[in-house]
Amino acid sequence: MILRSIVVLIVCAATICFFNYFPQFDYFDNELLSDPNFSNGLSNWMPSEIGVEIQPTETRTHSGDSANLRLSTQPSVTLSAPDFDHAIHLSQAIPLVPTGSLLHVSSYIKTLDVIEGARPWETARIVLLAYDHFGKAIYNQPHLLISKNGTSDWTYHERVFRVNENTTKLQLIIQLIHAKGQLEVKSPSIRQVKPNIAFERYRCWFIAIWTCLGLWIAFPLVCRAAQSRNQAAILVIGIGILAGVLMPQAIKEYIGDMLWSSADMAAVHDHGEPMRVFKLTTSLPELDKYKYGHFVMFALLCVAASKRSPFNPPIFQTVQLTILFAVATEVLQLFAPGRGPQLGDIIIDTAGIFTGSVLSMLSRLRKH
Incomplete structure (x- = not known):
């Protein structure tokens, strides 16, 4: 024994x-998202009318007995909802890749006092959503990168998605739909991969x-x-x-x-x-x-x-x-x-x- x-x-x-x-995968060189680090603000993204803002990521460096605040070169985006009445979101359409392609989707996220709404999808989420020939979202295929409630510090999430044969459009959506709280995201990425x-x-x-x-x-x-x-x-x-x-x-x-x-x-x-x-x-x-x-x-x-x-x-x-x-x-x-x-x-x-x-x-x- x-x-x-x-x-x-x-x-x-x-x-x-x-x-x-x-x-596990061989990565293609091209990043499919435009300005994934929000260096140009939200100019390459489609935000909701309210609740979305860019802010620098703060890191602390110690010098002697004092802590000096240094601003990172990679800002983050914050989605905030004070109640359950709003659909806060940030999205970007990405170039369509051949059918059957594998897409590696990743992001760092942080949540603060997120309370979900009446339905399970009314929470802090990041999704890679595909649309068919009629412009209708295809929800019956894998699309969810992360869904989170409560409070959590910065965590890294990654998943691989296969592009469906009926897909005519792809869109990355960061959302806080009819949920209360705050979702912060930095360094989202979408890259094509192969096994x-x-x-x-x-x-x-x-x-x-x-x-x-x-x-x-x-x-x-x-x-x-x-x-x-x-x-x-x-x-x-x-x-x-x-x-x-x-x-x-x-x-x-x-x-x-x-x-x-x-x-x-x-x-x-x-x-x-x-x-x-x-x-x-x-x-x-x-x-x-x-x-x-x-x-x-x-x-x-x-x-x-x-x-x-x-x-x-x-x-x-x-x-x-x-x-x-x-x-x-x-x-x-x-x-x-x-x-x-x-x-x-x-x-x-x-x-x-x-x-x-x-x-x-x-x-x-x-x-x-």
Whole structure:
């Protein structure tokens, strides 16, 4: 078991390094946005009549015991709405590229006290919107870069979108529609990309490595599951977690909507393909039905794994192995279409594991 654990850790680290640092796309040289840094103000953009203004980005440099304020050369744009009655937006049409082209869209954003309106899309958003031959917006294909509420510091967001065959016009829109608060954006960018062939080749090798590793670990578990009901429960829960982890985002959301119906079906399935990177940030992701499901499943797995015998293995060893499984499943999401693994998800899984361990210890105390 120790050897298997070490091998899993090594493969996890190698996979994260590969996806985070090996280039996934080859970028075309041309930036498709005109004046993305707002150096000419809003002359290349189409703002709403109110609520949009340019302001310099402030950074602080320290000199001795005093802090001197220095203005950055890259200004930002701020969208402000004091109430829910206005549609604040800033947009720019971009040159049309051939059908099937991939567009990498990115931007830094910052929010302050954003409160969404009555509908899910009435919030702080950045979208890459396509229009058909009739000039009608195509909302049933991926178009959302970011949608955010509340308050957050500067964060970088990026996604890849494929140009639909019916597209006759493309437009980047920064919006605060019937939502209250403030959205600040800097350095938006749209660049045409194409897949890096070398990345795809090495990705296939990593899939083969993970497959072999999974078979090496699963074989003894399957053998023991045939002899023990509790081992079978551990195996079933583990398979259930893996099925949820490796499920493509579109199928995951479809099943989620079937189980927990949504009042606004048009508000889902609109994200572009995320960059396949492991987000090494400890900030917790937004809690939803899927995160609660992860919490419960890992709690159940820890409870089942702790019942193999009264005091063997020690509970801390069970917790360690279950956390390692949580890390491995999160890393595996790098291979699932549309999924975005991050360190914050592991924190949620770990919370479920510790909850399960506490329940197991309480159960043991009652029996003894």
